[in-house]
Amino acid sequence: MLHIFCPHCGELRSEEEFHAKGQAHIPRPLDPNACTDEEWGNYLFFRDNPRGLHHELWIHAAGCRQYFNVTRHTVTYEILETYKIGEKPGVTEASVAAKKAVAQGVTA
Amino acid sequence: MQRYSGFGLLKHSFSHHENWQRMWRTPTPKPVYDVIIVGGGGHGLATAYYLAKEFGVRNVAVIEKGWLGGGNTARNTTIVRSNYLWDESAQLYEHAMKLWEGLSQDLNYNVMFSQRGVFNLGHTLQDMRDIERRVSANRLNGIDGEVLNAKQVEELIPYLDCSKNTRYPVMGASLQRRGGVARHDAVAWGYARAADALGVDLIQQTEVIGFRKENGAVIGVETNRGFIGGKRVGVVTAGNSGHMAKLAGFRLPLESHPLQALVSEPIKPIIDSVIMSNQVHGYISQSDKGDLVIGAGIDGYNGYGQRGSYPTIEHTLQAIVEMFPVLSRVRMNRQWGGIVDTTPDACPIIAKTPVPNLFFNCGWGTGGFKATPGSGHVFAASLAKGEMHPLAKAFSIERFHNGALIDEHGAAGVAH
Numbered sequence: 336m337l338h339i340f341c342p343h344c345g346e347l348r349s350e351e352e353f354h355a356k357g358q359a360h361i362p363r364p365l366d367p368n369a370c371t372d373e374e375w376g377n378y379l380f381f382r383d384n385p386r387g388l389h390h391e392l393w394i395h396a397a398g399c400r401q402y403f404n405v406t407r408h409t410v411t412y413e414i415l416e417t418y419k420i421g422e423k424p425g426v427t428e429a430s431v432a433a434k435k436a437v438a439q440g441v442t443a
Numbered sequence: 444m445q446r447y448s449g450f451g452l453l454k455h456s457f458s459h460h461e462n463w464q465r466m467w468r469t470p471t472p473k474p475v476y477d478v479i480i481v482g483g484g485g486h487g488l489a490t491a492y493y494l495a496k497e498f499g500v501r502n503v504a505v506i507e508k509g510w511l512g513g514g515n516t517a518r519n520t521t522i523v524r525s526n527y528l529w530d531e532s533a534q535l536y537e538h539a540m541k542l543w544e545g546l547s548q549d550l551n552y553n554v555m556f557s558q559r560g561v562f563n564l565g566h567t568l569q570d571m572r573d574i575e576r577r578v579s580a581n582r583l584n585g586i587d588g589e590v591l592n593a594k595q596v597e598e599l600i601p602y603l604d605c606s607k608n609t610r611y612p613v614m615g616a617s618l619q620r621r622g623g624v625a626r627h628d629a630v631a632w633g634y635a636r637a638a639d640a641l642g643v644d645l646i647q648q649t650e651v652i653g654f655r656k657e658n659g660a661v662i663g664v665e666t667n668r669g670f671i672g673g674k675r676v677g678v679v680t681a682g683n684s685g686h687m688a689k690l691a692g693f694r695l696p697l698e699s700h701p702l703q704a705l706v707s708e709p710i711k712p713i714i715d716s717v718i719m720s721n722q723v724h725g726y727i728s729q730s731d732k733g734d735l736v737i738g739a740g741i742d743g744y745n746g747y748g749q750r751g752s753y754p755t756i757e758h759t760l761q762a763i764v765e766m767f768p769v770l771s772r773v774r775m776n777r778q779w780g781g782i783v784d785t786t787p788d789a790c791p792i793i794a795k796t797p798v799p800n801l802f803f804n805c806g807w808g809t810g811g812f813k814a815t816p817g818s819g820h821v822f823a824a825s826l827a828k829g830e831m832h833p834l835a836k837a838f839s840i841e842r843f844h845n846g847a848l849i850d851e852h853g854a855a856g857v858a859h
């Protein structure tokens with residue numbers, strides 16, 4: 336069972352109260368009518384499906400009913416952070432790689 | 444290949460069954476193959492078998508990172524049916540159904556295909572309208588199907604709670620009598636053994652870590668055991684297809700989710716068919732050994748962990764107990780999760796890719812097992828000719844850009 340920290344409620348709640356809503360940070364095209372079929376298809380249907388870190392949208396459906404973002408590992412299912420809509424993720428593939436490099440004594 | 448027969452069984456009994464031959468070889472990879480199949484599950488092995496048998500391409504390798512049939516082939520609920528709504532998918536799944544019907548003889552391997560009938564229950568007026576529409580569409584496509592009322596369902600499935608006191612009373616069902624179950628492992632092993640006998644190299648414990656390209660076209664795969672050349676490469680990696688596409692440098696409209704199933708302790712025969720309900724959301728059958736084989740929906744989040752969440756198990760068993768209150772105290776023995784690659788329209792992708800000579804067969808989502816022979820057959824035809832098989836043409840990647848989706852969500856009685 337996952338325990339998820341809702342950044343709106345400010346507490347850890349059980350997985351059952353939440354729904355995953357897929358990839359986060361997908362900007363809607365400003366002028367959909369100007370999109371080519373390819374651009375519109377990519378926006379609607381094509382998603383990142385990483386085996387590793389994934390930034391995704393969740394809703395606290397049986398709680399405050401608000402959306403927020405989660406950075407989660409898709410193999411270990413570890414949740415590394417949750418943050419509000421509009422904020423930037425603190426943990427990314429790049430930041431993890433950099434940390435690992437430091438831990439291994441590699442200097443940039 | 445030593446053919447299996449009743450006589451062979453008798454003969455080997457004299458030597459205490461100690462001299463059975465190995466089912467397949469453990470070959471060293473050749474430098475170059477005509478076709479490389481990435482992924483040694485049911486679909487990949489079937490592809491290799493039909494390539495060698497029907498299309499005369501015998502210089503074929505199947506590359507598998509783990510062991511044969513150890514992914515979703517070993518992690519499903521073994522249901523076989525072809526009652527899909529839309530013409531494109533109905534024809535593809537019916538193609539598979541026809542191959543299932545002769546598969547044990549064809550492979551000389553008992554896949555224990557049992558056409559015990561598949562029920563899709565209806566619990567609302569809308570369910571019943573959808574069932575009538577789907578059964579009518581199936582019949583127009585030459586696929587058997589019947590619409591049953593509540594009384595008939597009650598007679599055919601005695602332990603199903605058909606009373607009016609349930610939250611979602613059973614109003615009727617569709618029944619495909621040719622549907623049923625097959626032994627999942629036997630399907631993988633049967634195809635592997637038959638493909639190996641035709642000269643296909645089955646290379647296990649070898650992970651593809653990249654694709655080598657020349658002038659933009661694929662010329663082989665990089666593995667953890669070195670480079671293996673291939674004139675054409677077919678990728679059949681189910682839940683990991685999105686990852687493989689990333690290695691090849693393009694995106695696919697796939698999301699990988701865990702799909703769980705459970706088996707109970709073995710009990711005496713109680714369910715002699717396959718019973719699925721979309722509304723209550725669970726499906727159940729009983730294996731020959733006596734275990735109840737139970738499944739339901741995917742976990743909501745993306746995942747590659749080959750395990751699922753506890754709330755989903757609880758949800759699944761609630762549905763089963765709602766349908767079969769008599770099972771409320773049966774204990775579950777094992778639970779597992781497979782990683783299914785779902786597409787937005789719940790239909791597979793069997794297609795050429797933006798990279799020349801690289802073909803993908805993926806996106807089967809929650810319903811790949813039933814399609815194993817058909818999927819392998821059309822994919823083999825496509826790999827042999829370099830052109831997509833007529834049944835596969837509708838399942839292109841382009842449909843997500845031109846809008847020609849085949850919307851089987853719910854329509855096909857797909858429980859997800």
